[in-house]
Amino acid sequence: MVSLQDLNTSKKITWCPGCGNFGIIAAFKGALVELGLERERVVVVSGIGCHGKMADYVNVNSFHGIHGRVLPVATGIKLANSGLTVFGFSGDADCYDEGWDHFCHAIRRNVDITLIVHNNMVLGLTTGQTTATSQTGFRTKSTPFGAAVPPLNPIAHAIVSHGTFVARGFSGDPKHLQGLIVQAARHRGFGYIDVFQPCVTFNYLNTYEWFRQRIYKLEETGHDAGNRWKALEKSFEWGDRIPIGIFYKEERPTFNDNFPQLKDKTLEGMQIDKVNVDLILQSMS
Ligand SMILES: Cc1ncc(C[n+]2csc(CCOP(=O)(O)OP(=O)(O)O)c2C)c(N)n1
Ligand code: SF4
Ligand SMILES: [Mg+2]
DSSP states (O other), X not given: OOOTGGGOOSSOOOSOTTOTHHHHHHHHHHHHHHHTOOGGGEEEEEOSSGGGGHHHHSSSEEEEOOTTOHHHHHHHHHHHOXXXXXXXXXXXXXXXXXXXXXXXXXXXXXXXXXXEEEEOSSBTTTTSBOOTTOOTTOOOSSOTTOOOSOOOOHHHHHHHTTOSEEEEEETTOHHHHHHHHHHHHHSSSOEEEEEEOOOTTTOSSSOHHHHHHHEEEGGGTTOOTTOHHHHHHHHTOOSSOEXXXXXXXXXXXXXXXXXXXXXXXXXXXXXXXXXXXXXXHHHHO
16 A cells, blocks of 8 residues: 655655645645555656646656647556556646647546646746636736637536546645545546646736635535536536536446457456567558
């Protein structure tokens, strides 16, 4: 069983002091301990951005991919070895801009992985430009007169894309977020958590205080997470009150379940010594 200590790496953490990423990493490490997973059986895949450094800071198998491509890599790993527990860490630009097409399709495929999106509503690493979730009117160096177009609603998109576990957390409440990560990882299928992650350096609008004044927990209101329409209705709630927690949850077959070759088997464990790869390559030449 892994301990919190085992999960530290020797890498110097270069996130700005007070960054919301600290809450996410604490919640994730706590979740790995709570899940009782072996480090060797866990894989972290991260994108490009401040969030991408998760791959360096948690002592498990990791793949720091290219911008927007967390989900194809995570899907490939899960297909190759379904015995691994795979976590994707993406940013709002990484997932909802550059990686948007992968987001909708991985969700509807119900690949059995967990995706955690560090949603700071800004491009952090490239020093503060708007993303798909930046609020209308948000002034940055790329939008000196304020963002003109309305933001995407990723929670609503996940629900209509047949998401089977759709949740939102807040990095200012790591204990609550830890609980969501544990439930998403235990969920058989695509566990998706959008996390409000204040960027204290470039997002002066969506601060810890801004979120604390607005957020409330769905589970404290008797929300029925099995009701897709109610979940969709809740996903549009924005303004003075913003919900966090599990919006929607259902059970349905995972992507691997669709393939008899993969159901209850792992590709990496299959015998390939009798497969003649030369013949396959020749047929393509
Ligand atoms: C293919 C490609 N396009 C653009 C970039 C430039 N780039 C680096 S990080 C980044 C996005 C960072 O924003 P986000 O995903 O929100 O992550 P954050 O830094 O906020 O955690 C971009 C566009 C890149 N590295 N590769
Ligand atoms: S730029 Fe923003 S997101 Fe990046 S480390 Fe600093 S506070 Fe965090
Ligand atoms: Mg961002």
